[in-house]
Structures are given as structure tokens and as C-alpha cells.
Amino acid sequence: MRTPIIKAKQLKKKFFSPSPIEVLxxxxxxxxxxESAAIIGKSGEGKSTLLHIxxxxxxxxxxxxxxxGQNSAHASLPKLRNRHIxxxxxxxxxxxxxxxxxxxxxxxxxxxxxxxxxxxxxKRALMLLELVGLQERAHFPAKLLSGGEKQRIxxxxxxxxxxxxxxxxxxxxxxxxxxxxEIHSLLIRLTQDFxxxxxxxxHDKDFSSLCNKTWLLKDGHLF
Amino acid sequence: xxxxxxxSVALRYLIPxxxxxxxxxxxLLSVTVISLVVWLVLVFLSVTEGIERGWLQKLTTLxxxxxxxxxEEYYSxxxxxxxxxxxxxxYTPKNIAEKxxxxxxxxxxxxxxxxxxxxxxxxxxxxxxxxxxPVKELFAILSDLKQMRPDLAYQDFELSGxxxxxxxxxxxxxxxxxxxxxxxTQVSYIASLPSTCPGLxxxxxxxxxxxxxxxxxxxxxxxxxxxQDSPMLTLKADRAVAQERIQELLQHAHIKRxxxxxxxxxxxxxxxxxxxxxxxxxxYRNQKISRIDIPLEKGKTFDKNGVKIWKNGMDLFLESRxxxxxxxxxxxxxxxxxxxxxxxxxxxxxDYLLLKVKTxxxxxxxxxxxxLDGLEITQAEFSTKKDGNAPWIVxxxxxxxxxxxxxxGVLLTKSYxxxxxxxxxxxxxxxxxxxxxxLQEHRLPIFVMGFYDPGIFSVGNKCIxxxxxxxxxxxxxxxxxxxxxxxxxxxxxxxxxxSAAEKIKQQLQSALSDRGLAHYWKVTTFxxxxxxxxxxQQFQSDKYLFAMVxxxxxxxxxxxxxxxxxxxxxxxxxxxxxxxxMGASRFSIAAIFGACGMTMGILSSILGTAAAxxxxxxxxxxxxxxxxxxxxxxxxxxxxxxxxxxxxxxNAVAFISIATPILSxxxxxxxxxxxxxxxxxxxxxxx
Numbered sequence: 001m002r003t004p005i006i007k008a009k010q011l012k013k014k015f016f017s018p019s020p021i022e023v024l025x026x027x028x029x030x031x032x033x034x035e036s037a038a039i040i041g042k043s044g045e046g047k048s049t050l051l052h053i054x055x056x057x058x059x060x061x062x063x064x065x066x067x068x069g070q071n072s073a074h075a076s077l078p079k080l081r082n083r084h085i086x087x088x089x090x091x092x093x094x095x096x097x098x099x100x101x102x103x104x105x106x107x108x109x110x111x112x113x114x115x116x117x118x119x120x121x122x123k124r125a126l127m128l129l130e131l132v133g134l135q136e137r138a139h140f141p142a143k144l145l146s147g148g149e150k151q152r153i154x155x156x157x158x159x160x161x162x163x164x165x166x167x168x169x170x171x172x173x174x175x176x177x178x179x180x181x182e183i184h185s186l187l188i189r190l191t192q193d194f195x196x197x198x199x200x201x202x203h204d205k206d207f208s209s210l211c212n213k214t215w216l217l218k219d220g221h222l223f
Numbered sequence: 224x225x226x227x228x229x230x231s232v233a234l235r236y237l238i239p240x241x242x243x244x245x246x247x248x249x250x251l252l253s254v255t256v257i258s259l260v261v262w263l264v265l266v267f268l269s270v271t272e273g274i275e276r277g278w279l280q281k282l283t284t285l286x287x288x289x290x291x292x293x294x295e296e297y298y299s300x301x302x303x304x305x306x307x308x309x310x311x312x313x314y315t316p317k318n319i320a321e322k323x324x325x326x327x328x329x330x331x332x333x334x335x336x337x338x339x340x341x342x343x344x345x346x347x348x349x350x351x352x353x354x355x356x357p358v359k360e361l362f363a364i365l366s367d368l369k370q371m372r373p374d375l376a377y378q379d380f381e382l383s384g385x386x387x388x389x390x391x392x393x394x395x396x397x398x399x400x401x402x403x404x405x406x407x408t409q410v411s412y413i414a415s416l417p418s419t420c421p422g423l424x425x426x427x428x429x430x431x432x433x434x435x436x437x438x439x440x441x442x443x444x445x446x447x448x449x450x451q452d453s454p455m456l457t458l459k460a461d462r463a464v465a466q467e468r469i470q471e472l473l474q475h476a477h478i479k480r481x482x483x484x485x486x487x488x489x490x491x492x493x494x495x496x497x498x499x500x501x502x503x504x505x506x507y508r509n510q511k512i513s514r515i516d517i518p519l520e521k522g523k524t525f526d527k528n529g530v531k532i533w534k535n536g537m538d539l540f541l542e543s544r545x546x547x548x549x550x551x552x553x554x555x556x557x558x559x560x561x562x563x564x565x566x567x568x569x570x571x572x573x574d575y576l577l578l579k580v581k582t583x584x585x586x587x588x589x590x591x592x593x594x595l596d597g598l599e600i601t602q603a604e605f606s607t608k609k610d611g612n613a614p615w616i617v618x619x620x621x622x623x624x625x626x627x628x629x630x631x632g633v634l635l636t637k638s639y640x641x642x643x644x645x646x647x648x649x650x651x652x653x654x655x656x657x658x659x660x661x662l663q664e665h666r667l668p669i670f671v672m673g674f675y676d677p678g679i680f681s682v683g684n685k686c687i688x689x690x691x692x693x694x695x696x697x698x699x700x701x702x703x704x705x706x707x708x709x710x711x712x713x714x715x716x717x718x719x720x721x722s723a724a725e726k727i728k729q730q731l732q733s734a735l736s737d738r739g740l741a742h743y744w745k746v747t748t749f750x751x752x753x754x755x756x757x758x759x760q761q762f763q764s765d766k767y768l769f770a771m772v773x774x775x776x777x778x779x780x781x782x783x784x785x786x787x788x789x790x791x792x793x794x795x796x797x798x799x800x801x802x803x804x805m806g807a808s809r810f811s812i813a814a815i816f817g818a819c820g821m822t823m824g825i826l827s828s829i830l831g832t833a834a835a836x837x838x839x840x841x842x843x844x845x846x847x848x849x850x851x852x853x854x855x856x857x858x859x860x861x862x863x864x865x866x867x868x869x870x871x872x873x874n875a876v877a878f879i880s881i882a883t884p885i886l887s888x889x890x891x892x893x894x895x896x897x898x899x900x901x902x903x904x905x906x907x908x909x910x
Contacts, residue, residue, distance in 0.1 A: 057803070058902075078808040078811075080806075081803075081806040082805060087804045089907060097235070106802075107805045107806060109228045110228060110807050157805075
């Protein structure tokens with residue numbers, strides 16, 4: 001029997017400031033390895049909130065979230081994030097003064113695994129950079145790279161610790177349509193090649209059409 | 224190695240960057256301020272600790288780190304009092320030195336000596352019935368202790384008092400009088416020279432050229448009148464005697480440079496090389512040349528009376544500005560306009576001592592022989608050989624000799640130098656004894672054999688160190704000084720490690736108790752010396768006070784780190800969010816900013832320490848600068864010595880190396896707590 005990478009049950013989220021508002025009113029879903037899901041919806045519907053809850057950056061008010069069989073309420077969240085989740089953000093969030101390779105290696109450094117040039121983490125980072133087509137930019141400072149290149153590095157970084165789940169928050173929001181398509185196909189290809197689960201928040205219908213599932217977040221529910 | 228990630232991020236944050244100029248500036252300011260505080264604390268604590276160490280060294284050299292003083296019980300014991308009633312002891316009480324040498328502990332012979340008075344102290348006997356000998360047994364205990372501690376040294380000491388009178392015979396500045404004399408009279412403590420003290424030589428002052436000049440001057444004078452009360456005249460010594468004295472003196476000193484005592488020096492014609500003209504200015508009287516002034520450098524004779532003068536054979540020739548040459552009398556005085564110095568190449572020791580000298584005048588070498596009369600020694604090398612005959616005390620000398628004129632060598636404190644006393648000055652120690660009908664004055668002839676630095680703790684700043692025989696003699700007969708017996712005779716014990724003083728004290732007390740002698744001896748360490756206690760405590764308090772002030776300034780300086788790191792946290796919010804999203808724990812985030820604070824603390828400590836080392840290396844220059852700015856000596860040499868200590872204090876470095884990083888870490892904790900409380904979802908959402 002296949003175990004889901006992520007399993008959400010009756011996730012709810014309420015904000016109390018400036019006025020009480022329930023953003024998520026009971027989210028239930030499961031994602032399995034190799035599956036990809038796109039969450040679409042209007043602005044302000046709580047897509048990013050849901051993604052942050054799924055990424056354990058934010059706690060739900062109630063409900064149950066299991067990632068790789070671990071209940072997020074009882075697990076060590078930093079460890080869970082570091083080992084099982086890879087994040088990709090709209091505005092890349094790279095360390096500008098670090099090189100592309102150093103950025104990719106950052107999750108490994110946080111995991112305190114060796115990152116010297118003979119280490120497996122280093123070799124994996126180089127391999128990932130090659131997969132995203134930036135092996136020649138490995139030693140370039142991130143601040144000198146273009147938007148598309150930055151997002152590729154962010155994708156490589158998300159895969160650095162070989163996580164089971166990739167969470168992407170509008171990964172092509174800052175890119176033009178051509179670059180967006182490239183990023184979409186790269187993301188889909190890599191998650192499938194590495195057998196990862198992908199949840200992506202996007203407004204892009206073309207991108208959502210590439211995913212196995214497309215969910216609409218409306219009135220705090222997934223449809 | 225678990226914190227390598229946090230440290231690497233912290234170091235990256237601390238590297239100044241254009242985009243975080245305000246943070247970089249505050250970081251730089253914080254590091255500068257903390258470095259300054261570190262520098263200040265290190266320099267102050269190092270100097271004060273060095274001064275304290277110097278004072279302690281002097282204190283424990285002269286007064287020893289541990290003393291054993293006989294108690295009242297000792298002086299009222301049978302053992303001490305019996306000497307006054309025994310013919311074997313010549314009916315005289317014995318001091319410790321004499322007790323050590325005494326053949327028997329109980330000199331009383333009932334067959335010869337009178338009956339003991341009633342209520343005379345009872346004998347303190349040991350188990351075998353023999354009289355306990357507190358002195359010999361103490362020295363046996365000390366000898367045993369020395370087996371365990373080879374660095375231990377001990378010696379009995381005695382303190383007395385007398386009136387010292389020194390004759391200060393000096394050359395006169397007046398042409399009418401050859402000498403002038405003054406007298407210095409001072410009531411002084413006389414202490415026996417602590418000759419077994421290992422650090423004594425460190426307190427001795429080196430003889431100077433001034434002293435050598437004085438010794439030579441005094442060699443030319445008779446000592447016959449020096450012990451008279453204010454003689455109106457001074458006598459020149461017999462020439463042969465004087466020469467003998469000077470040649471003996473120069474066995475121990477090598478003259479390197481001399482200069483004429485007066486600026487105008489008459490160049491002997493014999494010094495001039497053949498046919499090498501000197502430029503000069505001729506002075507005429509009655510149209511005859513009365514003298515020729517010779518400048519030290521060429522090209523300074525612009526006067527119309529400018530001449531050139533040279534020697535040819537035994538004759539002197541002169542060429543005027545007009546080109547006319549003439550022969551002048553070889554007796555014409557050729558005088559140097561300014562003081563000229565001579566290098567001494569050697570001496571010719573015949574009946575009369577002559578110095579072989581050379582110098583350069585207007586680039587022309589002058590060579591010849593001249594006597595010491597009218598010359599002043601400006602550079603000399605002093606012999607450091609221990610041959611016992613040197614007229615000054617040589618480091619390592621264990622005794623002060625009596626010279627050929629039966630004068631006893633004494634050491635004076637360096638404060639006498641300010642009173643104009645110099646090496647070789649003669650005089651006497653006056654003390655009195657009571658006879659049945661009168662007070663009789665005794666005079667012990669002395670000569671000054673050296674000076675020592677007593678520090679600030681000496682028994683009075685006028686304590687004279689003399690051979691042990693001197694205080695013993697004075698105490699045995701004197702009625703002028705009634706020093707407390709329990710303070711004037713005792714045993715000094717030296718050892719290298721001052722921190723072991725209490726332990727050694729306990730060992731001694733325990734050994735004395737075991738032998739039933741504890742009540743005869745009062746054992747005190749330097750911590751308990753009455754004359755030093757207050758000052759040492761005050762000094763310690765000052766140090767603690769400054770350390771506290773230093774900590775307070777350091778805390779204020781570290782507050783800069785708080786502001787800097789709060790700014791940094793605000794600046795790095797986004798990165799904190801990303802790191803948390805990638806799995807960095809709250810502890811890691813806090814550790815990054817804690818490490819930032821600590822790194823700044825360590826960096827500041829290193830910079831401050833380096834600056835302190837540099838400052839201490841150049842402390843003399845700084846003292847000179849301070850003195851120049853104040854217009855007087857910034858630090859009294861009486862208290863602080865010739866120069867301030869320049870050794871970096873290990874305690875101060877340890878204090879700074881611990882306090883600064885801890886305070887910086889604490890300063891870093893506030894921003895660290897702020898950083899780890901940031902919620903990544905909020906940060907990443909707002910981006």
C-alpha cells in the first residue's frame with residue numbers, strides 16, 4: 001500500500017487581526033510520490049497560507065498534517081523541513097553574495113553534512129546545477145545572475161537534501177512567459193525524474209495543466 | 224564542529240558591505256570602542272600589576288617574604304637571660320647570630336657563676352632533660368625545609384640606629400678655591416646586609432661615570448680629616464698615594480671617553496699632526512697674538528682675524544687672511560671654542576697615569592697623552608668581576624668589605640643620590656654608650672660603596688645596609704636607640720614563589736609546635752607586615768576598583784553591539800526566514816547572532832591586546848610625552864622606579880579574554896532572541 005507524502009485532514013486557519021477571519025475552513029487531501037498538484041485561486045483566498053502550513057512554516061488552528069508519515073504536531077519542524085521539504089519562492093530568496101553552488105549547498109550545511117569538494121553533498125549540488133543547466137555558473141555570485149537563472153538555482157537548492165516534497169509558491173511569478181514555461185517544464189520534469197511530490201501555488205493555467213491535479217481554493221475549501 | 228554553519232553565516236554578516244553601510248559603521252564603532260576599553264584595561268592592569276610586583280619584589284628582597292621574630296617569651300626565657308649571668312657569655316646577652324655560634328645552649332656554670340636570683344625564669348627542657356635551644360632548633364628546621372625547597376634561603380638580621388655623617392667633598396667652581404665641602408647628617412636605621420638573599424643584586428644601582436669622577440677626585444684628597452667635625456680645610460693626598468689609588472681604581476673601570484672639565488681647552492702642540500692647517504681666529508694684544516681660538520668645525524672663521532695654523536717640526540706657523548705666513552711662538556695658546564670629547568685608547572701606567580687619547584678637530588686627527596687632571600670621564604665600563612676589591616658593590620657580592628683605610632663599606636638608599644651623595648663619599652656612624660659616669664660617643668668610619676632601591680616599603684627611606692657586625696656592635700653598646708627587641712633581631716626567609724608564603728608559614732609553625740618552640744617565634748609573612756599592609760591593601764582595592772570600572776565601560780561599549788545586531792537582524796530578516804524555511808532551528812538563528820556578538824568581542828580583544836602590547840613596548844615614550852605635556856615627571860621615580868613596567872599582565876589578559884567575549888555574547892543574546900522569535904511565514908509573505 002502506497003503511503004502519501006503529505007496528508008492533510010481538516011486543516012483550518014483563522015486570523016484574528018485586524019478582524020477575525022477564517023481563511024481555511026477544512027482542507028483535506030493526500031499527495032503521493034511522483035504526483036504534482038497545482039493550487040489555484042484568487043488573490044487573498046489563502047493559497048500561500050495553505051502552502052506555508054503544508055511547509056510547517058505556519059501552524060494550522062486545527063486539523064492534522066502528516067508529512068512522510070510524521071505528524072507535524074509532534075515532529076521537530078526544522079528537521080522535518082530540512083530533510084523532507086524543499087521550498088521554491090516567487091522572489092527566489094537566494095543569498096545574493098554567495099555563489100550559485102553555495103546557495104544550493106545551504107540546506108546541506110544546515111543539515112550539518114559535510115560540504116567540502118569531495119563530499120557527496122557537493123557532488124550532488126554540482127549534479128543538480130548541471131540538471132538545471134547552470135553548471136558553468138556554479139561559482140558566480142547569485143546577485144550577478146538573471147531572474148530565470150536564480151529560479152533554477154532555487155529549484156536546485158530545493159532538491160539539495162533530496163526531500164520528498166517540493167512546495168513552490170508562484171515560481172514563475174517574476175518571469176516572462178517564455179522563461180516561465182521553461183521553469184514549469186523543468187520543475188515538472190525534475191519532480192517526476194526524482195519521484196518527488198510537488199505542490200505548486202500558481203495563477204498560470206498552463207502550468208496547472210501540467211500537474212496531475214489542480215485544486216481551486218475558494219471560500220476556505222479545496223475543490 | 225556543530226556550530227560551523229552558524230559561525231560561517233555570522234562571519235559573512237560581519238563583513239562590511241556597501242548595502243549595509245549603517246550596520247558596518249556601527250560594527251566598526253563597536254569594535255573600536257571595545258578595543259579601546261580592552262587596551263585601557265590591559266595597559267592599566269599590566270602597569271599596576273608590574274608596579275605591585277616590583278614593590279613586592281623589593282619588599283620581599285629586603286624584608287623577606289617570611290620573617291621569624293623572637294617573642295617576648297623568648298626574651299624573658301631562661302635561654303636568653305642566662306647569658307647575662309654567665310661568665311661563659313661574658314655576662315652579655317646574645318643576639319641570634321651569636322646564639323647560632325654559641326658552643327653550648329646553657330652557658331651557666333654554677334661553680335663559677337653567681338647564684339641565680341629568685342624567680343628567675345625556669346628552664347624549658349626537652350624530653351632528654353637538655354635545655355631547648357630555640358635558635359639552633361629553628362635553624363635545624365629551616366635546614367630541613369631547605370632540603371624540600373632548594374630555593375629557600377635564610378639569614379638572621381639585626382636592625383639598629385645611629386647618626387650618619389657624610390663628608391661631601393667636591394671640586395669647586397671657583398678659581399680661588401680648589402674644593403668645596405658639605406656635610407650630610409642623618410639619623411638612620413642600620414640594617415644588616417641580607418647577603419644570602421637571592422634577589423639582592425636586583426636592587427643595586429650600577430655605578431655611573433659621575434661616581435667614577437668623584438672617586439678619582441676623592442683619591443686625590445686625604446681621608447685624614449673626613450671624620451673630624453667640619454674641618455675648615457681639605458688636604459690634598461700625597462701625589463704618589465693618589466696615583467696609587469687611581470691606578471687601583473682603574474683596575475675596576477675602563478675609561479672610554481673623557482672631556483675637559485672647562486669648555487676652553489688648550490690644545491697641546493704635541494697633539495697637532497705635521498703640516499695640517501687648522502682654521503682659527505687670532506686675538507691680539509699689543510699687536511701680538513695672545514691666543515688663537517679654534518672652532519670644532521671648518522669654515523667658521525669669517526672674522527678678519529681668521530688664520531690658518533699648522534705645526535712644522537717643533538714650530539708653529541700661521542697664515543693670515545692676506546696670505547702672509549709667519550712663525551709664532553709654540554707657547555701661543557690654541558684654545559677650543561666649544562667642549563671637545565676624546566676617545567681613550569689606553570693608559571700608560573708609569574709613576575704618573577696618562578691617558579692615550581684621540582679626537583678629531585676640523586676633520587684633523589689629534590692624538591696624544593694627557594693626565595686625568597682637569598678632565599671629566601663621560602663614558603666608562605665598570606668591572607663586574609667579583610674580586611672583592613672593587614670600590615663599589617658588584618652584583619653577586621655577598622659582603623661589604625672594610626677598605627685599606629679601615630672604613631666600612633655601606634649601601635645607602637637611592638634617595639641619598641638626590642641629596643648629592645656619591646659613591647666613595649666618606650664619613651662615620653655615631654652612636655653612644657652609657658658608662659657609669661657619662662655618655663660616650665663612638666664613631667664607626669664608613670664609605671659609600673653603593674646605592675640600592677628600597678622600594679616604598681623599607682623601614683624608613685633612610686635605611687643603611689651595613690655588614691652584620693655594625694648593627695650588632697651598635698646594639699650591643701648603644702643607648703641612643705631603644706628599638707623594640709622583638710622587631711630588631713630575627714630571621715629572614717626567602718623563597719621564589721611568593722604564593723607559597725602561607726604554606727611555608729604553616730610548615731614552620733607546625734615544625735616549631737612539634738618541638739615545643741612555637742611560643743618563642745612569631746612567624747609572619749609579607750601580607751602581615753605592618754609597614755606594607757595598608758598600602759598593599761589599598762593597591763589591591765585600586766586594582767579591583769579599576770577592574771570594576773573597566774567592566775562597566777566594557778558593558779557600555781558592548782551595548783553598541785546590541786544596537787548593531789538589532790539593525791543587522793532587521794536587515795537580515797528575509798535571510799532568517801529563508802534559513803528557517805530550509806530547516807534552520809531557532810537555536811541556530813539565535814546562535815548566528817550570538818556568534819556575531821562574540822566574534823566582535825574576540826576581534827576587539829585581539830586588537831586591544833595588540834594595541835596594549837605596542838603601548839607597553841613604547842611605555843617610556845608615552846611617559847616622556849606625558850611628562851612633557853605636564854611640565855614635570857608624570858610618574859615619581861620613588862614610587863614607580865626608573866621606568867614603568869612594560870610586561871603584559873597574564874591575569875589582565877585572562878580577565879579580558881574571558882570578560883569581553885562573555886559580555887559580547889550576552890550583548891548578542893538580546894538581538895539573537897529577537898531574531899529567533901521572527902516568524903518565517905510572515906517574513907516570506909511580506910517579501
